[in-house]
Structure formats: C-alpha cells, structure tokens
Amino acid sequence: MLRVSRMTIAAYLLPTFLVIALIDLYPIFYTFNLSFTNKSTFNTLDNSYHYIGVKNYQYVLQQTGGDFVQVLLITAFYVVVCVALFAFLGLITAMAVNHPRVRGKGFWGNALILPWTVPTFVTALIWKFLYNYNFGPLNQIIRLVTHNASAGILWLDQPTPAFIAVVIANIWMSYPFFMVISLGALQSIPADLLEAAQVDGASGWQRFRYIMLPLLRPALLPATILSAITTFQMFNTVYLITAGGPFTSGNINNPGATEFLMVYMFDRIQNNGNFFVNYGHIATVAVLVFIVLFALTMMSLRFTNLARETKR
Amino acid sequence: MFSQFSKRALGLTAVLAVATTLLLTACGSSGGNSGNTVDFSGTLTIWHDWSGAYLTAKQQIVQAYEHLHPNVHITLVNQTDDTKTENAVKAGTGPDIVQDPVDHVGTLAAAGVIVPIDQYESASALTSTYTQTASQSVQYGGHVYGIPEVTEILTIMYNKKLLTADQLPKTTDDMFTFEKTYSQQHPGSYGIVWDVNNVYDDAGFFYGYGAVLMDGNGNSTVSSQAGINADTYIAQYNSVLPKDINGQTATALFNEGKAAAIIDGPWAYTGYGQAIGADNLGFATLPVVNSTNTPVEPFVGGKAFMLTKNAKNPALAIDFMKFFTNASNQATMCASTGEIPSNIAAGQDPKITSNTAISAFVQQVKTGGVPFPNTPYMGEVWTPLQKALTAVWNGSETPQAALSQAQTTINQGVQQIKQAQGG
Structure with a gap:
C-alpha cells in the first residue's frame, strides 16, 4: 500500500486551491463586500468610499422593485417556451433522421446541426436583418404573398412580435443540440426491442410512448435542464436582436418586452452606458441575480440526481 | 537741470524698457509654457x-x-x-x-x-x-x-442628384410637408432621414422648441410643454418614415439614393461622399422651429x-x-x-x-x-429619454406620459449622482 503523508497531499493540492481562491472565491467575496459600500466613480480614486449597510439592497429593491420580479417572470416564460419548443423540434427531427427509410443519415445529421455551429452573434445579426420591417426578407415574403405593398409585421418594435422573434431565433440556433442528444439516444435503442413490440401488435404511437420515450428520458432530462440554464442566462442573441426592447414606456423601471435577466443586468452594470458607475448598486444586483441563479442550479441538480436514479 | 531731467528721463526709459521686455517675454512664453x-x-x-x-x-x-x-x-x-x-x-x-x-x-x-x-x-x-x-x-x-x-455638430447633408438647394425646408413645418410630398412623389423613397429615437440626434429639436435636456445644476425640462411639443413633432414622422428606422437604416437609405437628405455629423460625411460621390453631397442648415422661431439647435x-x-x-x-x-x-x-x-x-x-x-x-x-453639456448629470438623460422617445414613436405612450416618467427617472439619477458626490 502506498503511503503518502497528509502534508504531501496538501502540498500537491495547494496550487489548485490557491488558483481557485484567487480566481473564483476572491471576486465573489469582493463583490459581496462591495454591495455593502457606496463605491462609485467619484470615490474610487481616493478610496474614500465606506460601508453603508443594506442601503444598496433597499435602493435596488425599492427603485427597481416591481421590475426585478417582472424581469424574472418574463425570463422564466421565455425559458419554458423556448425549451419546450426546441425539445419538441429536436426530437421530431431526430426521429425523422433516424427513420430506417431515410437515406443519407450522415448528410442530414450534419446539415441539421449547422445552425448550432455558427457563432451565435452571426446568427443573431442575420435574424435581425430577416426581421427588418422595410427590407427584411420575412416582410418581403408577406408582401409578395398578400399582394399588399404596405403589409408586413413590425417584428422588433412591438412587444409580442419581438418576443416571438427572439424565441424563433433561439430555437433556430438551439434545437440541433437536442437533435444530436436525441439522435444518439435513439440509436442506442436496440432495434429488436421495437421489432418485438411490432410483432406483438403495438401501434406506432404505443412504440413511441412505451418504448422510445422511457429509454430517451435519461438522456433528455439532463439536456432539458442544461438548456433551461443556458436559456436563462442567454444574453448575446437577445441583446443583438432587440437590446431588450421594444421599450413601451418612458419609465426606466418598466422593462422592455425582451429584457431578460442577463440583458437587464447588463444594462444596470453599464448604468445605461454612463461613465458614472455606482459599483455598490451593481454589486447588489449581481448578488441578487446570483441568489436566483444559485437557487435554480440547486433545483436543477436535484432533478439531475433524480434522473440518474431513474436510470439506475 | 536739463541734464538732471535727461538723466531722469533716461532712467525712466530704461525702467520702461526693462518692464516692457519682461512683459513681452511673459506674454511670449504664456503661449507656450507659462514661464516654466x-x-x-x-x-x-x-x-x-x-x-x-x-x-x-x-x-x-x-x-x-x-x-x-x-x-x-x-x-x-x-x-x-x-x-x-x-x-x-x-x-x-x-x-x-x-x-x-x-x-x-x-x-x-x-x-x-x-x-x-x-x-x-x-x-x-x-x-x-x-x-x-x-x-x-x-x-x-x-x-x-x-x-x-x-x-x-449635426447638420443636413443632401444628395444633389435628387434635390436642389432651394427645395430644402427652411422651417420645421416645411420639413414635415417636404417629407410627405417627397415620399408621395417617389414611392419607396424618403425625404430627410435620421436616427429618430436617438437622444443626441433629437436634442436639437428639444432645444429648438425651448426644452433643456440638462443644465449644469442638474435641472432638466424634458417633460415641459416645450419638450412635449418637440416629441410630438418628432413622433409624427412615424407616418412617413420607415417605422423601424435607426442610424444604420438611415445611412443605408441615403447611401442607396433612397433618401434625399440625412441629418448627420462630420464623422460620417466622408462615407456618404464615397457612396454617392463627393461632388453630389450638398449641405444645409437645420430648419427653424415655427412655433418658437428658434432654429433647431443640435449639440456642439x-x-x-x-x-x-x-x-x-x-x-x-x-x-x-x-x-x-x-x-x-x-x-x-x-x-x-x-x-x-x-x-x-x-x-x-x-x-x-x-x-x-x-x-x-x-x-x-x-x-x-x-x-454639449459636460456635466456628469447629462449621463442620466440618455437612457430614460431614449426609452421615452421609443415608446412615443411606437405609439405605446403619449408624449406627456412618457416624458414625465423619463423626467422622474432623470431627476432620480441626478439625485443619485449628487449623493455619490457627497452633495
């Protein structure tokens, strides 16, 4: 038996611990500490900022009061809609590609995964152009079909179309992920299982419901949770297409129809593009968002563990 | 006596000369390095x-x-x-x-x-x-x-192939009429385009109508009657300009000859010259606001x-x-x-x-x-006012409602800065 002293183990682990402490823990505690101070642009240089207790939390929750909750709700809605749609689309396309009569499976698999491989900002900008009211291909098609030169949807300047627009763009770039996961899981289902069911007289729906779906579950559940987390934290796609808009009110605390959590936080961090930055407030918003995301991650971990247990 | 006088005169002259030299030297160097x-x-x-x-x-x-x-x-x-x-x-x-x-x-x-x-x-x-x-x-x-x-500063640049100088509007009412008739005469084209929901681009109209976006003491009058008039004026262009117009669209329209004129600044004119030909690029000053008889005053x-x-x-x-x-x-x-x-x-x-x-x-x-206000308070104007302009342009809110909300936010922001400064 190999004998290693505790000191040796500690010595080997020390560099990693140091790096983690420096890169992860220090900024976290620094931010936490900052959220209790009045640090801003004006007192950074001479370090004259000081602790002000929970005033920042009072300010952020009162000033932004309603809108933080509102932002959380629209973000949650966006996540549910997006994840449901791309799980559905991904599964359908995977089953189509996996169908025994489909030829050129490799080609279809690669072709369908293409949207996923394009950098998201490129996709976002392409969609932004597609949605353009005057020159966007989508409205041009609508005008062609309806023979009405003034027809067209104001995609990005009305709340509901803008929301639908960012959902569509997100589905376009995210469903291939689900397709790949589903395809892999589908291919691991033994063909003789399905054949045996067919011989026993199971209908197509029954084979899907009672054989495929239970076998797909262990793969799909974690994928769904992962997608939900990434969608929850989605920033660049939404920001590039709508920048959180359309804004329907002069009230800055009335969030735009697509001002999801990360876009909202980004706007707060930028303090709307000002050089004057209230670091205390930003740190407070960051801590609050962290609490929300931490709770969600903990919840999702529970689900993932459940999924693992079902697999066993 | 005479010699005494002349001695004195000489002395005085000498003193004067020295003083003048000193003064000149001081003047000369003050242009350079303040004597250091x-x-x-x-x-x-x-x-x-x-x-x-x-x-x-x-x-x-x-x-x-x-x-x-x-x-x-x-x-x-x-x-x-x-x-x-x-x-x-x-x-x-x-x-x-x-x-x-x-x-x-x-x-x-x-x-x-x-x-x-x-x-x-x-x-x-x-x-x-x-x-x-x-x-x-x-x-x-x-x-x-x-x-x-x-x-x-912002000014009007126009395409000489599409317009002559005398066709350009002299007043804000003319400008709106011009916008309407030009689009009617040239379907698919526009008269004067600009980034309508951009605070910097619209500031001139606010000041022309008599509203002040921000002064040195943190006072802003965006929600005054003058401000409401300015926003009402801007928002009516929604019926004649592309509904989702922004800076990029405006530039593209002007470059393609689909807009006769554009409101933009010095940083952009080289690009327009390259697109439509430098010789075809004309310039005109912004119009005068009818109701106040004051010119549209963009930020300098x-x-x-x-x-x-x-x-x-x-x-x-x-x-x-x-x-x-x-x-x-x-x-x-x-x-x-x-x-x-x-x-x-x-x-x-x-x-x-x-x-x-x-x-x-x-x-x-x-x-x-x-x-252009250089006070820190100005920074608190951009986003609230831009959101208000957008909300009014999209028809989601009236200028009164949108601007009074923007005003509240701006005032809060100014207050926040004053607190941060310890004032």
Missing part, C-alpha cells in the same frame, strides 16, 4: 479614439512634435473606456493625456481622473485661441480641464485633450496639446479629416474656408447649436 521651463524629454502616453484615416492625419502631427523634440517619445493607444482610464490612473499606470469627447469632462473631473490646467492655460488665454464653444466645453466648475481638439460637442492625475511631466503634456492644436497643424489636419478646427486662426485658414464640408458645419454652429 519645459523638460523636453521622456515619454508621453496618449489614450485616444482615433482610427483609420483620422489616425494617419493625427500621427503626422505627433511625428512632427517628436521631430521637433528628439528626446520626447509619444505613445498612442486607442482606448476609449473611461472606467479603464480611472482604474489605470488609480494604479499609476494610466496615460499622461486622454483624448475624449467633451461631454466626459465633468465626470472625469469629478472623479479626479483629470486635473485642472489653469496654471498652464487660463480661461482667457483659452478663449483668445479657441472658439467660444470649444473653450466652454473644456471648462467645468470654474476650472480649465483641457485643450479642445475638434468641434462636432467635440473632442479634447485632458491632463490626467498621474501625468509625469504636465508642462510637456500641455506643450504637446498646444502644439497639436496650433493654427497650422489644425488647418492641415482638419482639411484632411473634415473635422471642424477648434482653433480660431485655423478656422480662417484658406485650407479650411475653401472646404465645403467644414464650412457647412461651421455655418451650422453659427446658425444654431447649444454647447
């Missing part, structure tokens, strides 16, 4: 926002300075993030000079990132060398904080050099700033970049007066324009 001897050696680091053709024109001046003072080395860094500047200055690794838009002066000064330069350039010396607005733009809280580099802003707190050789830095903005350097540089010189003498140089673009922008400054 400048140590012409070491490195000057400048953080700037120049790029492309602009950078080339500016590098030439930098090289000329290095040639003049072989022991001085100048490092140019393209860096425009003020927060980075603050952190770098705090760490003692910041630049000696920042070249920044003048509306940042107040915040940078209040943060202590830049320091007053009154001892090198008094307010009166500044005003005698640089234009009134340019001089004003670098003064904050009773101190001089920089040397103005260039001036910028620009860029300036400022001295940072950790500048190692302030006298040298100031000397460089003055060299950079002297009459001959400014005339040559602006003739190539198309920017408006901040130096009065440069503005009278034939190279500048013969340049149609610069003359047009200078004409706009003379016709109508308000100094």
Whole structure:
C-alpha cells in the first residue's frame, strides 16, 4: 500500500486551491463586500468610499422593485417556451433522421446541426436583418404573398412580435443540440426491442410512448435542464436582436418586452452606458441575480440526481 | 537741470524698457509654457479614439512634435473606456493625456481622473485661441480641464442628384410637408432621414422648441410643454418614415439614393461622399422651429485633450496639446479629416474656408447649436429619454406620459449622482 503523508497531499493540492481562491472565491467575496459600500466613480480614486449597510439592497429593491420580479417572470416564460419548443423540434427531427427509410443519415445529421455551429452573434445579426420591417426578407415574403405593398409585421418594435422573434431565433440556433442528444439516444435503442413490440401488435404511437420515450428520458432530462440554464442566462442573441426592447414606456423601471435577466443586468452594470458607475448598486444586483441563479442550479441538480436514479 | 531731467528721463526709459521686455517675454512664453521651463524629454502616453484615416492625419502631427523634440517619445493607444482610464490612473499606470469627447469632462473631473490646467492655460488665454464653444466645453466648475481638439455638430447633408438647394425646408413645418410630398412623389423613397429615437440626434429639436435636456445644476425640462411639443413633432414622422428606422437604416437609405437628405455629423460625411460621390453631397442648415422661431439647435460637442492625475511631466503634456492644436497643424489636419478646427486662426485658414464640408458645419454652429453639456448629470438623460422617445414613436405612450416618467427617472439619477458626490 502506498503511503503518502497528509502534508504531501496538501502540498500537491495547494496550487489548485490557491488558483481557485484567487480566481473564483476572491471576486465573489469582493463583490459581496462591495454591495455593502457606496463605491462609485467619484470615490474610487481616493478610496474614500465606506460601508453603508443594506442601503444598496433597499435602493435596488425599492427603485427597481416591481421590475426585478417582472424581469424574472418574463425570463422564466421565455425559458419554458423556448425549451419546450426546441425539445419538441429536436426530437421530431431526430426521429425523422433516424427513420430506417431515410437515406443519407450522415448528410442530414450534419446539415441539421449547422445552425448550432455558427457563432451565435452571426446568427443573431442575420435574424435581425430577416426581421427588418422595410427590407427584411420575412416582410418581403408577406408582401409578395398578400399582394399588399404596405403589409408586413413590425417584428422588433412591438412587444409580442419581438418576443416571438427572439424565441424563433433561439430555437433556430438551439434545437440541433437536442437533435444530436436525441439522435444518439435513439440509436442506442436496440432495434429488436421495437421489432418485438411490432410483432406483438403495438401501434406506432404505443412504440413511441412505451418504448422510445422511457429509454430517451435519461438522456433528455439532463439536456432539458442544461438548456433551461443556458436559456436563462442567454444574453448575446437577445441583446443583438432587440437590446431588450421594444421599450413601451418612458419609465426606466418598466422593462422592455425582451429584457431578460442577463440583458437587464447588463444594462444596470453599464448604468445605461454612463461613465458614472455606482459599483455598490451593481454589486447588489449581481448578488441578487446570483441568489436566483444559485437557487435554480440547486433545483436543477436535484432533478439531475433524480434522473440518474431513474436510470439506475 | 536739463541734464538732471535727461538723466531722469533716461532712467525712466530704461525702467520702461526693462518692464516692457519682461512683459513681452511673459506674454511670449504664456503661449507656450507659462514661464516654466519645459523638460523636453521622456515619454508621453496618449489614450485616444482615433482610427483609420483620422489616425494617419493625427500621427503626422505627433511625428512632427517628436521631430521637433528628439528626446520626447509619444505613445498612442486607442482606448476609449473611461472606467479603464480611472482604474489605470488609480494604479499609476494610466496615460499622461486622454483624448475624449467633451461631454466626459465633468465626470472625469469629478472623479479626479483629470486635473485642472489653469496654471498652464487660463480661461482667457483659452478663449483668445479657441472658439467660444470649444473653450466652454473644456471648462467645468470654474476650472480649465483641457485643450479642445475638434468641434462636432449635426447638420443636413443632401444628395444633389435628387434635390436642389432651394427645395430644402427652411422651417420645421416645411420639413414635415417636404417629407410627405417627397415620399408621395417617389414611392419607396424618403425625404430627410435620421436616427429618430436617438437622444443626441433629437436634442436639437428639444432645444429648438425651448426644452433643456440638462443644465449644469442638474435641472432638466424634458417633460415641459416645450419638450412635449418637440416629441410630438418628432413622433409624427412615424407616418412617413420607415417605422423601424435607426442610424444604420438611415445611412443605408441615403447611401442607396433612397433618401434625399440625412441629418448627420462630420464623422460620417466622408462615407456618404464615397457612396454617392463627393461632388453630389450638398449641405444645409437645420430648419427653424415655427412655433418658437428658434432654429433647431443640435449639440456642439467635440473632442479634447485632458491632463490626467498621474501625468509625469504636465508642462510637456500641455506643450504637446498646444502644439497639436496650433493654427497650422489644425488647418492641415482638419482639411484632411473634415473635422471642424477648434482653433480660431485655423478656422480662417484658406485650407479650411475653401472646404465645403467644414464650412457647412461651421455655418451650422453659427446658425444654431447649444454647447454639449459636460456635466456628469447629462449621463442620466440618455437612457430614460431614449426609452421615452421609443415608446412615443411606437405609439405605446403619449408624449406627456412618457416624458414625465423619463423626467422622474432623470431627476432620480441626478439625485443619485449628487449623493455619490457627497452633495
């Protein structure tokens, strides 16, 4: 038996611990500490900022009061809609590609995964152009079909179309992920299982419901949770297409129809593009968002563990 | 007696002569370095926002300075993030000079990132060398904080192939009528386009109607009747302009000849010249508001050099700033970049007066324009007002409702800054 002293183990682990402490823990505690101070642009240089207790939390929750909750709700809605749609689309396309009569499976698999491989900002900008009211291909098609030169949807300047627009763009770039996961899981289902069911007289729906779906579950559940987390934290796609808009009110605390959590936080961090930055407030918003995301991650971990247990 | 008198006279003359010489010397050097001897050696680091053709024109001046003072080395860094500047200055690794838009002066000064330069350039010396607005733009809280580099303003640029000068509207009512009739006569095309929901672009209308976006004390009147009138005027263009118009769309329309005119600034005119042909580009001043009989007054802003707190050789830095903005350097540089010189003498140089673009922008400054507020409070105006403009443009809210909400937010923001400043 190999004998290693505790000191040796500690010595080997020390560099990693140091790096983690420096890169992860220090900024976290620094931010936490900052959220209790009045640090801003004006007192950074001479370090004259000081602790002000929970005033920042009072300010952020009162000033932004309603809108933080509102932002959380629209973000949650966006996540549910997006994840449901791309799980559905991904599964359908995977089953189509996996169908025994489909030829050129490799080609279809690669072709369908293409949207996923394009950098998201490129996709976002392409969609932004597609949605353009005057020159966007989508409205041009609508005008062609309806023979009405003034027809067209104001995609990005009305709340509901803008929301639908960012959902569509997100589905376009995210469903291939689900397709790949589903395809892999589908291919691991033994063909003789399905054949045996067919011989026993199971209908197509029954084979899907009672054989495929239970076998797909262990793969799909974690994928769904992962997608939900990434969608929850989605920033660049939404920001590039709508920048959180359309804004329907002069009230800055009335969030735009697509001002999801990360876009909202980004706007707060930028303090709307000002050089004057209230670091205390930003740190407070960051801590609050962290609490929300931490709770969600903990919840999702529970689900993932459940999924693992079902697999066993 | 006579000799005594003559002795006295001689003595007096001598004293006078000495005094005059001293005075002359003082005057002479006050233009340069305020009597202090400048140590012409070491490195000057400048953080700037120049790029492309602009950078080339500016590098030439930098090289000329290095040639003049072989022991001085100048490092140019393209860096425009003020927060980075603050952190770098705090760490003692910041630049000696920042070249920044003048509306940042107040915040940078209040943060202590830049320091007053009154001892090198008094307010009166500044005003005698640089234009009134340019001089004003670098003064904050009773101190001089920089040397103005260039001036910028919005004006109307039009496509001579589509319009003649006399067709351009003289008043705001004319402008709306022109917009309607032009679109009717040329389906799919537009009259005058601009970034309608951009606060900077719309500021001229607000001031023309009599509203003040922000003054030095933190007062703003965006939600006054004047402000409501301005926003109502802007929002009616929704019926004649592309509904989702923004800066990019406006530029694309003008470049493709689908818009006859555009409201834009000096930074953009070279691009338009390339797209529609420099000879086809005409200029006109912004119209007069009918109800107030005041011209539309866009912000007169620009860029300036400022001295940072950790500048190692302030006298040298100031000397460089003055060299950079002297009459001959400014005339040559602006003739190539198309920017408006901040130096009065440069503005009278034939190279500048013969340049149609610069003359047009200078004409706009003379016709109508308000100094770009350089107070930190101005920063609180952008987002709330932009959201209000958007909400009114989209028809989600009335100008009254949107602007009064924006006003509340702006006032809160100003309050927040005052608290942060300990005021």
